[in-house]
Amino acid sequence: MSFPLLTATAALPALGALATAAVPARQRTAAKWLALLVSLATLALAIVVLVRFDPDGARYQLTESHAWIKDFGVRYELGVDGIAAVLVGLTALLMPFIILAGWNDADPSPSSQLSSSRGGPKETGPYHWRPTQGFFALILAVEAMVVISFEATDVFLFYIFFEAMLIPMYFLIGGFGDRAHAQGEAAAATQRSYAAVKFLLYNLAGGLVMLAAVIGLYVVAGNFSLQEIAQARAGGSLHMATDTERWLFLGFFFAFAVKAPLWPLHTWLPNAMQESTAPVAVLITAVVDKVGTFAMLRFCLQLFPEASKWATPVILVLALVSIVYGALLAVGQRDIKRLVAYASISHFGFIVMGIFAMTSQGQSGATLYMVNHGISTAALMLVAGFLISRRGSRLIADYGGVQKVAPVLAGTFLIGGLATLSLPGLAPFVSEFLVLVGTFARYPVIGIIATFGIVLAALYTLVLYQRTMTGPVKPEVSKMPDLRPRELLVVAPLIVLLIFLGVYPKPLTGIVDPAVKQTLSDVHKKDPKPAVEAAK
Numbered sequence: 001m002s003f004p005l006l007t008a009t010a011a012l013p014a015l016g017a018l019a020t021a022a023v024p025a026r027q028r029t030a031a032k033w034l035a036l037l038v039s040l041a042t043l044a045l046a047i048v049v050l051v052r053f054d055p056d057g058a059r060y061q062l063t064e065s066h067a068w069i070k071d072f073g074v075r076y077e078l079g080v081d082g083i084a085a086v087l088v089g090l091t092a093l094l095m096p097f098i099i100l101a102g103w104n105d106a107d108p109s110p111s112s113q114l115s116s117s118r119g120g121p122k123e124t125g126p127y128h129w130r131p132t133q134g135f136f137a138l139i140l141a142v143e144a145m146v147v148i149s150f151e152a153t154d155v156f157l158f159y160i161f162f163e164a165m166l167i168p169m170y171f172l173i174g175g176f177g178d179r180a181h182a183q184g185e186a187a188a189a190t191q192r193s194y195a196a197v198k199f200l201l202y203n204l205a206g207g208l209v210m211l212a213a214v215i216g217l218y219v220v221a222g223n224f225s226l227q228e229i230a231q232a233r234a235g236g237s238l239h240m241a242t243d244t245e246r247w248l249f250l251g252f253f254f255a256f257a258v259k260a261p262l263w264p265l266h267t268w269l270p271n272a273m274q275e276s277t278a279p280v281a282v283l284i285t286a287v288v289d290k291v292g293t294f295a296m297l298r299f300c301l302q303l304f305p306e307a308s309k310w311a312t313p314v315i316l317v318l319a320l321v322s323i324v325y326g327a328l329l330a331v332g333q334r335d336i337k338r339l340v341a342y343a344s345i346s347h348f349g350f351i352v353m354g355i356f357a358m359t360s361q362g363q364s365g366a367t368l369y370m371v372n373h374g375i376s377t378a379a380l381m382l383v384a385g386f387l388i389s390r391r392g393s394r395l396i397a398d399y400g401g402v403q404k405v406a407p408v409l410a411g412t413f414l415i416g417g418l419a420t421l422s423l424p425g426l427a428p429f430v431s432e433f434l435v436l437v438g439t440f441a442r443y444p445v446i447g448i449i450a451t452f453g454i455v456l457a458a459l460y461t462l463v464l465y466q467r468t469m470t471g472p473v474k475p476e477v478s479k480m481p482d483l484r485p486r487e488l489l490v491v492a493p494l495i496v497l498l499i500f501l502g503v504y505p506k507p508l509t510g511i512v513d514p515a516v517k518q519t520l521s522d523v524h525k526k527d528p529k530p531a532v533e534a535a536k
Contacts, residue, residue: 213251278385
């Protein structure tokens, strides 16, 4: 039997999470290094997955299949196509930077240490909650669940981890919030709890609707295997009534739209990102939310091709509203983290628009957008987190003149912002251009209106930079230190990747394009001919 590479890629961070949680209470540094080493080892396995994946080979590769719950036809089935392979790589790539950026985020605060010295809660005893160990263990647990969600080709297996990742995310949001809160610790705890509960309720609601659709799919198909169901549908041996297919599609799509998040199911994201630490905010929007848009490609289009085409006009309108609405709200934000959150809502609108444009350029661009958005958002949000930790405030108005006292911080913040607005030469430009071209080829009006999102992105990004980094130096930031070596180690590789993939995206497009063509064939769509050629 060949080495179960996909299982190992998901199992390693899961085992690492257990090991990190078991580190003795006072060994915080050991827990941090263990989590970092596990994330680096997982990255090495993800690189092996990408190297071994053959874009010209079978659709699903490195497959594993074992009986699990025989009575219900549930199997432990894993496999990656080109889209899943690059997203596994993205997840594994970002984790070491998330861990390094949050190196000190879960250490006890000075107030808690003072309380301990005065007779408050001690850090000893077998039942004591160890925040540092718990923080990094939860991050590794999320990584494991996200990776196996990208790899699962059994619908029931996917559903379990699609829902299970909510549990560690709930504790990361509610238990390890941002310490830069103007209203004090009590108000901060209340806001964190509100954000965590809202995140959980929204996503649980989507998951419950999806569960009903998963059960309905089993009743119709008799099993949960994505490949078997898709092959049976393509071969004509499995027929779904039109109404049945549409209802099942809506059940799946609703859950994925909540996770994505797509307007009007997006309102949990700004609260969750605002109250989280910067690394956890990156984990939410750059990693976890990608499961929603990925699942639209893998499950909605493959399992329900006719219903996908039926729902396309409405979904494109929702995506367009997300693009413009998210960008408009980002322009008016006073909180740095909420601005990045609404910018992400706008970007996810582009991703969904590219998926349902039903063109090879649109879907390739959407997949690249998932990767490039993950890298650019990580760069911008992590630098913003370093900035906020220095000043102790998330409000834009509390900054000014930072570039004069911390030029490296300001420079990296600018590059992250320029990537967010898709400046040519940086990675997001390639993906956004492909999405717009692919959409315009089939839906020109939607494509034209969506370009306003680019103009608004330039507005909110440049205004943010102007108000925080330029102008007179405010007294509160006059002694702000520049980026430290650990922080540079976090940001520099992300910036290098943004530039490299902006100039040479071939390593990703070569893997993604064959999978996109197969997805288009599932929905019986071909790229529209250019207008000039059609006229001839």
